[in-house]
Amino acid sequence: MKLVVAISGASGAPYAKRFLDFLAEHGPKHGVSADLVFTSTGKQVWRQEVGREPAYPFKVWKNQDFTAPFASGSSLYDGMVIIPCSAGALARIAYGISVDLVGRAGDVMLKERKKLVLVVRETPISLVHARAMTQVIEAGAFVMPASPSFYSGPRTIDQLVDTVVARVLDRIGLPNDLMKRWEGMSPRGGPEPVEEP
Numbered sequence: 001m002k003l004v005v006a007i008s009g010a011s012g013a014p015y016a017k018r019f020l021d022f023l024a025e026h027g028p029k030h031g032v033s034a035d036l037v038f039t040s041t042g043k044q045v046w047r048q049e050v051g052r053e054p055a056y057p058f059k060v061w062k063n064q065d066f067t068a069p070f071a072s073g074s075s076l077y078d079g080m081v082i083i084p085c086s087a088g089a090l091a092r093i094a095y096g097i098s099v100d101l102v103g104r105a106g107d108v109m110l111k112e113r114k115k116l117v118l119v120v121r122e123t124p125i126s127l128v129h130a131r132a133m134t135q136v137i138e139a140g141a142f143v144m145p146a147s148p149s150f151y152s153g154p155r156t157i158d159q160l161v162d163t164v165v166a167r168v169l170d171r172i173g174l175p176n177d178l179m180k181r182w183e184g185m186s187p188r189g190g191p192e193p194v195e196e197p
């Protein structure tokens, strides 16, 4: 599987970090390779929320470099994940505004009917955002809001982040056990109590 991973300037760089950490460790054994592209604000938000820029074993493309293979449908990439996805990146893809590599790659995924997953992070959602989401969903994309869940009993920020990342990995078909799967209510009706120090 050839995947494009884009990191745009929404809050939520820790989601991107966990996703990339997982891909770097587990991608190769599942035959998954990734190309990486940051928007300029995506880099800034990463620095604010995660810290130093990552050293991942992925090819990194500049967001204005339209010579990247995945800027063309003929390169036969299998899918793209934008994590986190800003309202701006969502809107550019919804309306085919390919002024940057992220927008162009999203455009290509839609026209080639490939998997496109947008981990959108914005609140509140305006009518503009809602219409853009409708538009991309109608065009075949998955909108997976960066909304963590609590039913698996996450105790740490990493575990909470993983409740989002696990579902994104599920969507692109990568086996993972990042979160405890729902198997119905526990007999106690809640997570195990935390030991107080």
Ligand SMILES: Cc1cc2nc3c(=O)[nH]c(=O)nc-3n(C[C@H](O)[C@H](O)[C@H](O)COP(=O)(O)O)c2cc1C
Pocket: 007, 008, 009, 010, 011, 012, 039, 040, 041, 042, 044, 045, 048, 085, 086, 087, 088, 089, 121, 122, 123
């Ligand atoms: C620290 C920080 C947090 C931001 N959080 C969000 C956010 O959660 N969602 C969003 O849509 N935009 C957010 N923005 C604004 C976007 O970065 C801005 O709209 C930018 O133009 C998006 O550019 P991009 O789509 O090229 O990454 C944030 C900006 C900064 C600096």
